[in-house]
Amino acid sequence: MGRYRVMPHAPNRRSRVNLDAMSSSPLPPRQVQAGPSEQTVLAVSIGVTLLVAALGIVFGLLSRSFAIVFDGVYSLVDVLMTVVTLLVARLIAAADAGGPQNRRLVEHFSMGFWHLEPMVLAASGLMLTSAVLYALINAVHSFLDGGRVLHFGHAMLYAAVTLVACIVMSAYQLRANRRLKSQLVALDARAWMMSGAITTALLLAFAIGSTLQGTALEHWTPYIDPGVLALVCVLILPLPLGTIRRALADILLVTPQDLRLQVEEVARQVVAEEGFLDFRAYVARVGRGRQIELHFIVPRGQPPRTLESWDQLRDSIGERIGGDPQQRWLTIAFTTDLEWAE
Incomplete structure (x- = not known):
């Protein structure tokens, strides 16, 4: 399955110590590091997620699995909000870099871009929550309507390919983060690992459904897809709800x-x-x-x-x-x- 995660906060590099004379402490010099940057690692993750999302929609239609189609749609929404988050991160980096090309940007946002982060998170949480609730309602309706007949071969192939992608991406990000020590990359790596665990469970469910075909228990196979979809929705629903709660706390300036x-x-x-x-x-x-x-x-x-x-x-x-x-x-x-x- 695609990544199920809480949207990380965009990195903020602005620091200001305002004195009663409004003086500020200097920023430390930037260090150039070898290897992929934080934005490069996340850009690779976005590209792989887009590929997995496209495969999910295609294989979901081929296998007649709404669980897989939902996975692809959810991943598309997720990667869209990740791109917006990275845009905010680049705005912050551009503002901190200084120079005449960024002067107008700093003039318009002299207090920085912190306020954009919870706004992006709130929008992301609302979109993802809506998608999960729609899928859960669809799963319940399908279950009550007698289930859905699947082509388990296509479903198992998609789950296997996605599991490999999850393993490769989590290993790549964990290795890169040994040097980067980035909270964003660490969160994304955990998201890939969580997705890999869910995909493993789905692969086992589809494999069990395939083995039940032609047996006395074959009449239960139409309920595998809505059952799996409902289970995934219940597991991931707390994630966007938690994102919304934290974003609202930041927007309302709730004191930690x-x-x-x-x-x-x-x-x-x-x-x-x-x-x-x-x-x-x-x-x-x-x-x-x-x-x-x-x-x-x-x-x-x-x-x-x-x-x-x-x-x-x-x-x-x-x-x-x-x-x-x-x-x-x-x-x-x-x-x-x-x-x-x-």
Whole structure:
């Protein structure tokens, strides 16, 4: 079967530490690595998925298996949303690359492209959920209507070819990711492995159906296709639903509690060490990006510090918060007026 997966987030390479003087930390130099890039590995995966999807539609029609046709259609929708995700990733890379050719892009999206990621994920989840629900209803209707007679030879051939593709692609991506260490590639590799497991089960089901032909149990063979389709739908339905839930949380800027607790713990330590009065923390996750605002309430009448001293304190706070600085927008401000922090 084609890949059944949760859509990964597009990679975000923008990092900004906004000071009350709005200064930013420099980006680390990019390193050139040998071997296929992350986008190359994912592009190969997209190409193979398109091929498997086309085979699924053709062999599904030849074998009269709606389960295989659904697999092809699902894979087409899946790869379409993957292409959109990669387009967002390339927009992010182009914006970070700088240069006059990307200046207009940065001017229009000065806050980055994090907000596009959950929008793409929500659209993907809704489309995939609709496809799964339609297929499940069709499977139930077909089961109640007496099933569907299959040409098991074509169905088994498709399952075998798809299983080989799943094994090859998962091995290729796992090997490439030893160097890339990409979350996107890791998710895609797990998706191929999951698809391989499902395809193995389908191959066994079709093989059992083929052996039942010409026996006393042959009257059960028409129920194999709708039964397999219903089982696959039930197994994969939580995946797009989970994608929708996470995307809505990002769109609505729901505060991730683990990140909030981590940021507040660092802020409390800084307040105690520096003799500040209090702090206010505002945390959100948008796609793979983390947006953090920290406002420290400084006592009135403290001896003045140099800007370099405040910058060093900001750098220290950023290091304590941790995480990938390339996927973080961190704002740290100091004020004696509580209203500026509320």
